[in-house]
Amino acid sequence: MFYNIISQCLNSTTVTLFQARQAHAHILKLNLFSDSHLSKRLLSIYSNNLCFPEINHIFHSLPQPSLFTFSSVIHSFTRSNLYHHVLRIFSQLGSHDLVPDGYLIPSAIKACAALQALKTGKQVHGFVSVSGYGSDSVVMSSLVHMYLKCDQIVDAHKLFDRMPERDVVAWSAMISGYSRRGLVDKAKKLFSEMRNEGVEPNLVSWNGMIAGFSSYGSYVEAVMLFQMMLLEGFSPEGTTLSCILPAIGQLEDAVMGAQVHGYVIKQGLELDKFVVNSLLDMYGKCGCAFEMSQVFDEADQTEICFLNAFLTGLSRNGLVDTALEVFEQFKDEGMELNVVTWTSMIASCSQNGKDMEALEFFRKMQADGVEPNAVTIPSLIPACGNISALMHGKEIHCFSLRKGLFDDVYVGSALIDMYAKCGRIQLSRRCFDIMSAPNLVSWNAVMSGYSMHGRAKETIEMFHMMLQRGKKPDRITFTCVLSACAQNGLTEEGWQYFNSMSKEHGMEAKMEHYACMVTLLSRVGKLEEAYSIIKEMPYEPDACIWGALLSSCRVHHNLNLGEIAAKKLFLLEPDNPGNYILLSNIYASKSMWDEVNRIRDVMKNKGLRKNPGYSWIEVGRKVHTLLAGDKSHPQMKEILEKLDELTMKMKKSGYLPKTSFVLQDVEEQDKEEILCGHSEKLAVALGLLNTSPGESLQVIKNLRICDDCHAAIKFISSLEGREIFVRDTNRFHHFKDGGCSCGDYW
Numbered sequence: 001m002f003y004n005i006i007s008q009c010l011n012s013t014t015v016t017l018f019q020a021r022q023a024h025a026h027i028l029k030l031n032l033f034s035d036s037h038l039s040k041r042l043l044s045i046y047s048n049n050l051c052f053p054e055i056n057h058i059f060h061s062l063p064q065p066s067l068f069t070f071s072s073v074i075h076s077f078t079r080s081n082l083y084h085h086v087l088r089i090f091s092q093l094g095s096h097d098l099v100p101d102g103y104l105i106p107s108a109i110k111a112c113a114a115l116q117a118l119k120t121g122k123q124v125h126g127f128v129s130v131s132g133y134g135s136d137s138v139v140m141s142s143l144v145h146m147y148l149k150c151d152q153i154v155d156a157h158k159l160f161d162r163m164p165e166r167d168v169v170a171w172s173a174m175i176s177g178y179s180r181r182g183l184v185d186k187a188k189k190l191f192s193e194m195r196n197e198g199v200e201p202n203l204v205s206w207n208g209m210i211a212g213f214s215s216y217g218s219y220v221e222a223v224m225l226f227q228m229m230l231l232e233g234f235s236p237e238g239t240t241l242s243c244i245l246p247a248i249g250q251l252e253d254a255v256m257g258a259q260v261h262g263y264v265i266k267q268g269l270e271l272d273k274f275v276v277n278s279l280l281d282m283y284g285k286c287g288c289a290f291e292m293s294q295v296f297d298e299a300d301q302t303e304i305c306f307l308n309a310f311l312t313g314l315s316r317n318g319l320v321d322t323a324l325e326v327f328e329q330f331k332d333e334g335m336e337l338n339v340v341t342w343t344s345m346i347a348s349c350s351q352n353g354k355d356m357e358a359l360e361f362f363r364k365m366q367a368d369g370v371e372p373n374a375v376t377i378p379s380l381i382p383a384c385g386n387i388s389a390l391m392h393g394k395e396i397h398c399f400s401l402r403k404g405l406f407d408d409v410y411v412g413s414a415l416i417d418m419y420a421k422c423g424r425i426q427l428s429r430r431c432f433d434i435m436s437a438p439n440l441v442s443w444n445a446v447m448s449g450y451s452m453h454g455r456a457k458e459t460i461e462m463f464h465m466m467l468q469r470g471k472k473p474d475r476i477t478f479t480c481v482l483s484a485c486a487q488n489g490l491t492e493e494g495w496q497y498f499n500s501m502s503k504e505h506g507m508e509a510k511m512e513h514y515a516c517m518v519t520l521l522s523r524v525g526k527l528e529e530a531y532s533i534i535k536e537m538p539y540e541p542d543a544c545i546w547g548a549l550l551s552s553c554r555v556h557h558n559l560n561l562g563e564i565a566a567k568k569l570f571l572l573e574p575d576n577p578g579n580y581i582l583l584s585n586i587y588a589s590k591s592m593w594d595e596v597n598r599i600r601d602v603m604k605n606k607g608l609r610k611n612p613g614y615s616w617i618e619v620g621r622k623v624h625t626l627l628a629g630d631k632s633h634p635q636m637k638e639i640l641e642k643l644d645e646l647t648m649k650m651k652k653s654g655y656l657p658k659t660s661f662v663l664q665d666v667e668e669q670d671k672e673e674i675l676c677g678h679s680e681k682l683a684v685a686l687g688l689l690n691t692s693p694g695e696s697l698q699v700i701k702n703l704r705i706c707d708d709c710h711a712a713i714k715f716i717s718s719l720e721g722r723e724i725f726v727r728d729t730n731r732f733h734h735f736k737d738g739g740c741s742c743g744d745y746w
Contacts, residue, residue: 067098074107083111087120100127102136109142113149121146137165144170148177166197172205179212184221187212207239214247222247223256236263238272245278249285257282258291270298277309284313301330308340315348323348324357339370347379350386356623358383359392372399374408381414385421387616387623388698388727393418409435413442420449423698423725423732444476451484453732454742459484460493475510482516486523487731487742494520515544522552527561543572550582551704554589562586577608614702615679619690626682635686642685650715680709680726688720696723704728714738 070093077085090108093100100108105128112121125143133139140163147156160166160174171194178187187209194201206229213222226244229236236244241264248257261279269275276299283292296310307330314323327345331337342365349358362380365372372380377400384393397415400406406415412435419428432438432446443466450459463481466473478501485494498517501507514537521530530549534541546568553562566583573579580603587595603609613628626633633639647655680701687697705728717724718738726733734741 065096067093067101067104070096070098070100071104074104078107078110081114083114086111087115087117099131102133102139105133105136105139106142109139109146113142113146116150118150118152121150134162135164137163137167137170140164141167141170141173145173148173153177153181166199168194168199168202168205171199172201172208175205176208176212179209179218180216182213182216182218184213184218203234203237203240206234207243210240210247211243214243214250217250219247219250223251223253235267238269238275241269242272242274242278245275245282249282252286254283254286254288254291257286257288261291261295271300273303273305276303277305280306280309280313284309284316287317289314289317289319302335304335304338304341307335308338308344311341311344311348315344315352318352320348320352320354337368337370339365339373339376342368342370343373343376343379346376346383350379350383353386355383355387355389359389362396372403374405374411377405377408378410378414381411381418385418387618388422388700388725389618389623390422390424390698391618391621393422407436409437409439409442412438413445416442416445416449420445420452421727423453423727423734425449425453425455425732440471440474440477443471444474444480447477447480447484451480451487452727453734454484454487456484456488456490456493463497473505473507475507475512478507478509479512479516482513482520486516486520489520489524491520491524491526511539511542511544514539514541515548518545519548519552522549523555525556527552527556527558531561531564541568543569543576546572547579550579554582554585557586557589559586559590575606575608577603577610580608581610611703613679615683616700617683617687618698619687624683624686626679626686628679628682633682633686635689636682638689639682639685642689643681646685646712646716646719649719650712653715653719655712655715678706678709680705681712684713684716684724687724688716688722694721696725698725699727701726701728704730705733710740710744714740 070089073089074086077083077089086107090100090104090111093104105124108124109121112118112124121143128134128136128139128143140159144156144160144163147153147159156177157174160170163170171190175187175190175194178190191201191205191209194205206225210222210225210229213219213225222244226236226240226247229240241260245257245260248260257279260282264270264272264275264279276295279295280292280299283289283295292310292313296306299306301307307326311323311327314320314326323345327337327341342361346358346361346365349355349361358380362372362376365376377396381393381396384390384396393415397406400408400411400415405411412431415431416428419425419431428446428449432442435442443462447459447462447466450456450462459481463473463477466477478497481497482494485491485497494517498509498513501509501513514533517533518530521527521533527549530552534545534549537545546565550562550565550569553559553565562583566579569576569579580599584596584599587593587599615626617624617626624633630636680699683699684697687699691697705726710733713724713726713733713735715738716722717735722735724735726735731742
């Protein structure tokens, strides 16, 4: 009687999960599990409701599960994306003398694709080949998708060519696979072949190509495909638009972006979350802050993803203060901010000169219970490098080790860069050496560090080691190598590597590489040769090129070329005071005071002021900022007394203030007082006052270190027995025992 009641209950089309569990309890109590019908029916109900504990319990209690039983369980796990369980259950078929059919095999292949389990996928493929399913179009299509997911496009194409019937899904998969790898010609060829075989593309086909080209960086191709799609009468939907908008943003085509936005409004897609997010991103990349704000104001502001995209867009456009206000507003309103929100703000501060604020955000983030991730740490570490906050950087390094994040290649690369910027190039190299799989970013970071420290030999050694390990250099790699050559005046080597870009690596020299060569030649006094390069460049020289020439004209007192370079810069950067100051310095070095006054009048009329000289030094856990001529620091009296004391000792040791670098028409004594007020000297004195004897000092200067400060700090390093690291805008200076690592060449 009980058996009939339970059977009727489980066979009912209206049975609820609660009723099924009650029936299950009676089956256990009455020991009716030997009845395969009841077990199968119960398993089917649990599978439909995705009750995985009950599924596992029943499945493992069955003495001899059938193929139907396996199918129920596998399909349940597949629907919930529990692919590890799919493969685990699928592997047990053989032990029960069961052979998978054409319905089960695609589920197993899909699991292999999702997990990128290539080895297992090949085993399933082998079974397909010997079991007669090689002509099943569904099975073959699944295998093609699997090989594409596992990045085996050659194997996928071989299988695709052997398919008896190739529908639009299979064609679209192959086309998308080539598109995602940036293989534009092959993708287009397949697209044409598909049409020649009478298979017309659908929206999935177009979306796959557009998304593929966009994600790989072939933005122009993506936009051209989008335009072709429209011309052929296809109506883009939300997926299409969220694929093409990022490409438009990367091309900074605000006009096309606005046209797509109009289409979004016309089609009523303003509520599509992905489209709105893409619009925010596109306007942010196009520099359209007003339009981006409009989209955000009209969007559902309870969506955290919209806030994150908006904050990123504001930061990208330099509106970091606005981003901070928006962040605080939503935080005060009780919005639950996630790790992406906090990371966006940390990156924003770090990239816009608010390094201390970035460190403070990191502390607040943890206090709010938000766990930093492998994106947060690389966003934060540059802030430490920017201000040479070595202690903070080491703490974050320890944090990444505790959280198991150091193995992330971007965390490791950021640490390499941070230690280099903090003057600890040995630690930078050590971080690189212990990385399990350094990528090109890591190699470039360590080469950039060596270059920054003027260590051309090590930079070049790393370059050749990278080539030996099969890594292909990029534009940044050659910028590091050429910059190292420029730092050390290696003219012959510089030409060798510059020429090898096209001859050996098939790479066209860009503006930054020409800038390195102009700097290299200019600094060794070959100003006319540098000027010849500028005139023969395939690009219109930018401010960086002319700035390199003007800076060297100041060093070598070349008035003629200096005026030519300055004239170009005044057109390119009319509001950059640095260019006027450099030309003024050239005039002052030749005592052409009337011209100096003329330049000052031009700056005054334009409302321009000389950029003040700042220096930063970390003492303990605090970063101090010193401003040239500023007396506001609480220890300024002691600092100036220390500098007076040092000046007396240095003069006895042979130091003479280089007053020729005070480019003002004032008395000699006044010039010496001006030199004493330079920010790097103030920072060094502060460090000496507040650190233990023998402890090294680390100073950052926002301008090029002057010759007098360079000479003075060499004396101080010897008199005080200190290692002093000074990072200026050009390079690192490592002062020790009265000498400098730059060899007085910078």
